[in-house]
Amino acid sequence: MGAWAVIRTIAKRELAAYFESPVAYVFLVVFLLLAGFFTFSLGGFFELGEASLNAFFNWMPWLYLFLVPAVGMRLWSEERRQGTMELLLTLPVAPWQAIFAKFLASWVFLAIAMALTFPIVVTVNWLGDPDNGVIVSGYVGSLLLAGAFLSIASMTSAMSRSQIIAFIVALMICLLFILVGFNPVTSLLSRWAAPSVVEVVAGFSVLTHFEGFQKGTVDSRDLVFFLSIIVFALFVTGVVIRNRRAG
Amino acid sequence: MIKVENLVKSFGATRAVDGVSFEVGRGEVLGFLGPNGAGKSTTMRMITGFLPPSAGRVSVCGFDVEQDPLEAKRRIGYLPEAAPSYHEMSVVSFLKFAAEMRGLTGQARRKAIANVVDICHLQGVLGQSIETLSKGFKHRTCLAQSIIHDPEVLILDEPTDGLDPNQKHEVRELIKRMGARKAIIFSTHILEEVEAACSRAIIIDRGRIVANGTPAELKAMSQTAGAVSMTLCGAAEQQVREKLALLPLVGRLEASAQPQERLTVRAFPGRSEDAAARGGSLAAALAQAAVREQWKIEDLRTEEGRLEDVFRSITRTDIHLEEKAA
Numbered sequence: 001m002g003a004w005a006v007i008r009t010i011a012k013r014e015l016a017a018y019f020e021s022p023v024a025y026v027f028l029v030v031f032l033l034l035a036g037f038f039t040f041s042l043g044g045f046f047e048l049g050e051a052s053l054n055a056f057f058n059w060m061p062w063l064y065l066f067l068v069p070a071v072g073m074r075l076w077s078e079e080r081r082q083g084t085m086e087l088l089l090t091l092p093v094a095p096w097q098a099i100f101a102k103f104l105a106s107w108v109f110l111a112i113a114m115a116l117t118f119p120i121v122v123t124v125n126w127l128g129d130p131d132n133g134v135i136v137s138g139y140v141g142s143l144l145l146a147g148a149f150l151s152i153a154s155m156t157s158a159m160s161r162s163q164i165i166a167f168i169v170a171l172m173i174c175l176l177f178i179l180v181g182f183n184p185v186t187s188l189l190s191r192w193a194a195p196s197v198v199e200v201v202a203g204f205s206v207l208t209h210f211e212g213f214q215k216g217t218v219d220s221r222d223l224v225f226f227l228s229i230i231v232f233a234l235f236v237t238g239v240v241i242r243n244r245r246a247g
Numbered sequence: 248m249i250k251v252e253n254l255v256k257s258f259g260a261t262r263a264v265d266g267v268s269f270e271v272g273r274g275e276v277l278g279f280l281g282p283n284g285a286g287k288s289t290t291m292r293m294i295t296g297f298l299p300p301s302a303g304r305v306s307v308c309g310f311d312v313e314q315d316p317l318e319a320k321r322r323i324g325y326l327p328e329a330a331p332s333y334h335e336m337s338v339v340s341f342l343k344f345a346a347e348m349r350g351l352t353g354q355a356r357r358k359a360i361a362n363v364v365d366i367c368h369l370q371g372v373l374g375q376s377i378e379t380l381s382k383g384f385k386h387r388t389c390l391a392q393s394i395i396h397d398p399e400v401l402i403l404d405e406p407t408d409g410l411d412p413n414q415k416h417e418v419r420e421l422i423k424r425m426g427a428r429k430a431i432i433f434s435t436h437i438l439e440e441v442e443a444a445c446s447r448a449i450i451i452d453r454g455r456i457v458a459n460g461t462p463a464e465l466k467a468m469s470q471t472a473g474a475v476s477m478t479l480c481g482a483a484e485q486q487v488r489e490k491l492a493l494l495p496l497v498g499r500l501e502a503s504a505q506p507q508e509r510l511t512v513r514a515f516p517g518r519s520e521d522a523a524a525r526g527g528s529l530a531a532a533l534a535q536a537a538v539r540e541q542w543k544i545e546d547l548r549t550e551e552g553r554l555e556d557v558f559r560s561i562t563r564t565d566i567h568l569e570e571k572a573a
Contacts, residue, residue, distance in 0.1 A: 006348065009344065009347045009348055010348075013333070013336075013340075013344045016336075016340070017335055017336065020335045020336065020376070021335050082331055082333070082334060083327065083329055083331030084331045084332065084333055086292070086297050086327040086331060087325075087327060087331050087332070087389075087392070089296075089297055090295040090296060090297050090320060090323070090325045090327070091320065091345075091348045091349075092317045092321045092348070092349070092350075093317075093320075093348065094316075094317065242299075245297065245298050245299060246298075246299055
């Protein structure tokens with residue numbers, strides 16, 4: 001049995017597990033309500049008078065800050081709590097396959113949540129004549145952003161048996177990744193640090209790298225940034241799981 | 248099929264498993280005995296590749312569990328302690344998942360599932376989600392998962408824990424049946440289970456193997472093994488003691504009064520002769536004495552020894568230490 005067949009089997013089970021509990025539906029509803037609220041009320045979608053989804057994508061990092069750790073917190077802590085980790089890791093599967101498969105399932109779940117925001121795209125297209133390329137790149141960026149946050153949640157989830165702790169720690173780390181590039185913070189920083197330093201620090205922010213996608217300019221550096229967060233955090237997940245077993 | 252060499256596992260300063268070595272071949276059912284915390288589960292977790300050993304090595308069907316984990320794991324079926332499963336799943340989707348993970352698809356998967364459903368009596372609960380099941384069903388669902396790919400090696404951590412006596416009996420019979428073609432290790436607290444299902448037993452205490460042999464061999468280690476006990480009706484204890492003490496084969500004597508004027512005497516073979524070998528003639532000597540004295544014999548038998556006595560005498564030191572600590 002190939003590595004990908006194993007990954008597919010685990011990912012399929014994980015994804016099905018989301019929809020077998022009511023939590024998934026609650027999550028989807030909350031996600032869509034908040035996305036709508038942020039876009040139309042806080043984002044001023046109509047007041048902007050633009051045929052774009054800027055109002056929508058602007059709030060994505062803040063929305064994900066809370067919702068993605070909520071999706072990812074159960075990834076490993078639940079396996080540990082229920083004892084199924086012992087079951088999973090004694091099946092003929094390499095740890096990296098299990099880690100990636102579980103991550104992938106949650107990522108697909110988030111992608112489904114994102115896909116359900118399609119009415120907003122339809123609305124914009126109906127009201128005006130937006131650049132759909134920019135919208136697609138915005139979605140790609142959102143997906144990568146969600147993936148990066150999710151991998152961080154996977155990592156914190158491996159560290160703790162408690163989902164709450166996994167959630168809070170993931171939220172803190174994600175918040176840090178946002179704040180270093182958040183305008184109020186960077187302007188505060190630029191008062192006493194050289195502009196080059198501020199730029200380097202801001203370079204670690206997901207906001208900085210998400211911006212390009214919002215404008216429709218897909219830069220390979222932004223792509224590499226998000227993918228390397230994902231790879232790194234999943235790698236740490238593996239190390240944590242191995243060390244926990246080594247005792 | 249299973250080869251364990253000098254296995255060590257330390258958690259911080261404590262050595263949970265301390266130099267354990269044994270082998271299990273095809274057709275063998277190995278019973279794993281020991282007090283709680285003796286290192287049974289830890290040893291099993293190392294055999295199944297869940298925990299990496301601190302030292303030593305395990306090979307399963309010739310594959311080193313650390314060097315070649317996937318090949319080894321393919322050949323192992325494992326029922327972890329407390330029989331975990333994905334609670335939100337239904338029994339049938341859980342079994343489908345287990346089968347797929349073992350590379351079974353299509354017709355082969357359907358057959359494998361039907362087979363284990365039959366063996367573990369899960370017909371009635373296939374569509375139910377696992378969290379709504381009783382403990383016995385949860386347990387059997389996880390057991391079904393462990394045998395779904397008809398593995399050559401089966402590791403069962405307390406397979407009868409939480410089952411009712413009928414279910415216990417069934418699982419024991421199942422282990423015995425499967426044991427003919429596989430190499431099985433199972434741990435238990437129930438000593439009769441070892442006698443009922445195992446071809447060999449290992450007693451482990453504080454991370455070390457303290458006894459290894461067939462159930463009969465272990466029983467022979469018991470102090471009462473080879474002793475003869477005789478129940479008499481209406482005989483006076485003093486007289487019986489005096490008469491029996493004269494017999495050359497008899498060593499120590501124990502007598503206890505039973506209800507309705509019955510008296511049970513237990514005669515231990517004298518000196519250091521091989522207890523089991525001398526047992527037969529000791530019984531004959533006792534019987535002859537009883538006939539001579541015209542005592543009414545109600546019961547006369549040579550004791551095989553009790554596994555429980557062996558278990559307690561070997562692992563008792565631990566309890567003393569714990570009591571002192573507490």
